[in-house]
């Protein structure tokens with residue numbers, strides 16, 4: 001029997017009780033590639049759509065559940081997940097680095113620290129959404145395995161920290177993962193793994209400017225996973241739509257549910273043929289339009305600031321993994337490029353390139369069912 005499931009990522013719910021007006025909110029919203037206000041409504045509508053589909057009862061979510069760890073955002077996300085689970089879905093979630101620390105709210109011109117979750121709070125908070133169904137847990141990393149269906153086993157691998165402050169797996173966590181893969185193979189299970197940070201870059205562009213966001217030590221992990229018999233993993237974090245391959249290992253990246261291109265995955269694993277089919281669904285046109293306005297408005301502003309205001313450009317560059325130090329170090333080059341782009345009026349070309357980078361290849365990633373030999 002084959003097994004079908006949904007994969008969502010980076011739901012980044014932002015509670016509107018934290019503020020949706022004023023200069024401070026506007027400044028952060030201007031550099032956000034995803035929706036802040038309106039994010040819950042998108043999540044609610046997508047969950048309605050999943051609930052209406054009686055043929056699939058399993059939903060995986062690969063981290064960054066809320067905007068920035070705000071307790072009010074967590075409470076709303078927990079309510080949405082409870083609704084999904086009460087409606088008959090089994091939810092298996094990972095938390096990630098946006099789910100703790102750094103919580104703020106907005107009031108007029110001020111961005112004010114607010115009640116937020118600590119990393120140590122998250123296991124208990126999200127216990128009903130995966131850990132409660134665990135076969136085995138690696139408590140320190142917040143990782144777990146679970147039996148999704150007869151013959152299909154989940155490895156939910158939390159890569160928040162590898163012990164040295166980077167994303168990745170500590171030696172102890174890696175030993176646990178390899179033992180779980182071994183047990184899975186011994187039990188003749190089809191293994192479905194997910195983590196948050198990318199193990200393969202979704203594009204050359206990301207390798208250049210977002211390389212610090214790629215999982216630390218990924219090459220060694222890929223080799224270890226392949227040797228143990230795990231040939232693919234679902235990831236999030238980049239907010240990009242992509243399926244990348246390195247050696248014989250696949251990284252299937254799902255974008256943010258609340259930002260362009262507003263997609264999620266519908267997968268069917270088949271342990272008989274040893275394949276997994278990956279299809280993509282997208283938010284309805286009105287929600288997609290709001291996401292496009294948010295994302296491409298931000299890109300046009302980035303081009304504008306590249307030409308005229310390096311400080312603001314450095315601040316905005318964080319939205320797409322560009323480090324402020326990089327922006328400042330290459331100030332003259334960035335200003336030059338920004339001016340050329342403005343002079344040539346090529347904002348639309350930049351938008352088209354970014355659309356392709358983040359949205360993936362619509363022919364390959366949206367309409368075609370991909371099969372992976374595993």
Ligand SMILES: [Fe+2]
Pocket residue numbers: 010012064098237238239256
């Ligand atoms: Fe994210």
Ligand SMILES: [Fe+2]
Pocket residue numbers: 064096097098196236237238
């Ligand atoms: Fe992330």
